[in-house]
Amino acid sequence: MDRHFFDELNSLKQELLNMGSLVEEMVSIAVRALVEHDVNLLETIRQNEARVNRLQVDIDEYCLKLIALHQPAASDLRFLLGISKINAELERVGDHTVNICKGISVVLEKEQVKPFIDMPKMVEIVSSMFKESLHAFVILDVDKARMILLRDDQVDQLRYKIIQELIELMKKEPEKVETAVSLILTANSFEKIADHATNIAEVVIFVAQGKDVRHHFEDPLL
Amino acid sequence: MEGDYKFRINNLNVFWGKAQALRSISIDIPANRILGIIGPSGSGKTVFLRSLNRMNDLVPEISVEGRILLDGEDIYHPDVDPVKLRKRVGMVFALPVPLPASIYDNIVFSPSLFRIRDRKKLNHLVETSLTSAFLWDEVKDRLKTSALRLSGGQQQRLCLARVLAMEPEVILLDEPCSGLDPISTAAIEDALGILKKNFTIILVTNNTKQAARVADNTAFFLMSEMIEYGATEQIFTMPRDKRTNDYVTGRFG
Numbered sequence: 001m002d003r004h005f006f007d008e009l010n011s012l013k014q015e016l017l018n019m020g021s022l023v024e025e026m027v028s029i030a031v032r033a034l035v036e037h038d039v040n041l042l043e044t045i046r047q048n049e050a051r052v053n054r055l056q057v058d059i060d061e062y063c064l065k066l067i068a069l070h071q072p073a074a075s076d077l078r079f080l081l082g083i084s085k086i087n088a089e090l091e092r093v094g095d096h097t098v099n100i101c102k103g104i105s106v107v108l109e110k111e112q113v114k115p116f117i118d119m120p121k122m123v124e125i126v127s128s129m130f131k132e133s134l135h136a137f138v139i140l141d142v143d144k145a146r147m148i149l150l151r152d153d154q155v156d157q158l159r160y161k162i163i164q165e166l167i168e169l170m171k172k173e174p175e176k177v178e179t180a181v182s183l184i185l186t187a188n189s190f191e192k193i194a195d196h197a198t199n200i201a202e203v204v205i206f207v208a209q210g211k212d213v214r215h216h217f218e219d220p221l222l
Numbered sequence: 223m224e225g226d227y228k229f230r231i232n233n234l235n236v237f238w239g240k241a242q243a244l245r246s247i248s249i250d251i252p253a254n255r256i257l258g259i260i261g262p263s264g265s266g267k268t269v270f271l272r273s274l275n276r277m278n279d280l281v282p283e284i285s286v287e288g289r290i291l292l293d294g295e296d297i298y299h300p301d302v303d304p305v306k307l308r309k310r311v312g313m314v315f316a317l318p319v320p321l322p323a324s325i326y327d328n329i330v331f332s333p334s335l336f337r338i339r340d341r342k343k344l345n346h347l348v349e350t351s352l353t354s355a356f357l358w359d360e361v362k363d364r365l366k367t368s369a370l371r372l373s374g375g376q377q378q379r380l381c382l383a384r385v386l387a388m389e390p391e392v393i394l395l396d397e398p399c400s401g402l403d404p405i406s407t408a409a410i411e412d413a414l415g416i417l418k419k420n421f422t423i424i425l426v427t428n429n430t431k432q433a434a435r436v437a438d439n440t441a442f443f444l445m446s447e448m449i450e451y452g453a454t455e456q457i458f459t460m461p462r463d464k465r466t467n468d469y470v471t472g473r474f475g
Contacts, residue, residue: 005472071431073458073470210460 005070009079012062016083016090019055020134022048023090026097027127027193033104034186035120042101052094059087075207082207086137089196089203093130096189096196103182103189110179118165119187122158125151126194133200140208145201149213155194162187228253228392228422229274234288236269236278243269243284245446251439256414256423258437258454260430260469265443267426271394274424275311276304292392309336312385316397318377320369325352325361328369328380329387336388347387355383356413375406382413392422399432411436430470434458442466 026048029041063084136144166180229251236244244266259267278284290297321328329348352358357379399407433440441451450466461467
């Protein structure tokens with residue numbers, strides 16, 4: 001034990017936030033790829049992915065070490081479990097951004113099928129949910145976290161709308177099926193990112209208050 | 223915390239001279255469970271423990287107000303004989319204090335005071351109480367050797383066996399593992415886990431991790447008050463009071 005436990009907790013949090021920044025950058029690259037058709041940053045996203053993967057392993061090892069050496073309780077224990085959970089969520093978000101960029105490269109090889117309207121709207125909500133979820137964790141803000149949970153339905157609705165429109169398009173112009181499918185996969189990936197942001201928000205509530213709000217199994221006694 | 227209550231304590235105030243050592247403590251202690259009491263030094267844990275078998279009577283400066291019911295009977299009622307009470311509510315102290323006598327005589331000393339003379343009965347008591355304290359196998363072949371030759375961990379289990387030989391209903395333990403190595407500590411903790419089937423156990427400990435390991439319920443004391451009382455699981459995962467959280471996470475104390 002060469003450092004004080006609370007300093008260790010702070011370093012761990014800092015590691016997770018570093019990982020969060022990398023993933024945040026990946027999300028904005030994915031957004032740019034979709035909205036501005038800029039796929040030049042594909043290489044950056046791959047580099048970030050490698051660093052994120054490395055950090056995921058390091059952070060879990062760090063958590064394991066602190067749990068084993070300090071046997072934390074109460075808020076510290078919840079914090080460490082929270083870090084480990086968010087760690088997994090961030091890595092998944094990173095993977096989705098890679099898939100999004102690959103999908104968009106395929107789309108851009110073809111002509112643009114329709115002016116994007118709902119897609120940028122959805123993407124904007126998703127990327128703001130993701131940023132907000134990390135921010136909520138930084139300051140352990142339960143109100144902010146609860147706001148994120150409320151926005152998930154909006155994303156689901158937009159995704160549904162986008163997919164319906166793309167299905168209609170495929171019926172009318174079957175030659176655009178390949179592009180439409182890529183766009184459906186992209187919409188799905190963004191929707192998954194919103195789910196991960198929601199999960200992070202749920203972790204924030206757990207860490208701050210000890211309440212498990214996943215799947216709406218909130219304990220009425222708490 | 224359902225089930226029968228062994229102790230029901232209502233508005234207990236204890237004064238040590240002019241200073242107040244315990245302030246308005248109300249707590250119901252379930253039977254056949256382990257209650258862990260945690261809190262920094264000077265928070266009133268030991269005074270509380272010693273109120274439960276009137277050990278505080280031995281300190282003239284201490285006065286007690288409020289009610290402590292043991293199975294519904296007020297233990298401070300003038301008709302209650304403190305010696306008989308202490309037979310029902312036994313106590314193990316922080317430092318093992320074996321009598322300078324054989325292992326066997328250490329166990330039979332107190333029962334003899336209560337006029338148990340039958341050798342068979344005493345032999346039986348020695349074996350059962352040493353077995354319950356997880357010590358029998360280690361000492362059964364040398365019951366006549368001096369208790370002072372036992373290791374610290376064995377001495378503490380001997381003290382536990384000595385309490386068990388009185389066939390109490392409640393066992394109070396004040397920091398029973400403070401001087402013990404991890405193996406001896408584990409032996410005592412294992413014993414407590416089994417003993418709770420037949421006894422109500424109240425364990426004061428400065429080691430919060432020990433309360434987390436063995437207690438069913440935990441009470442946190444701070445500056446003469448009981449700040450929080452709940453299932454151990456709740457106290458160590460989501461305490462309601464910030465002071466409890468700060469204590470169990472080592473932020474003060």
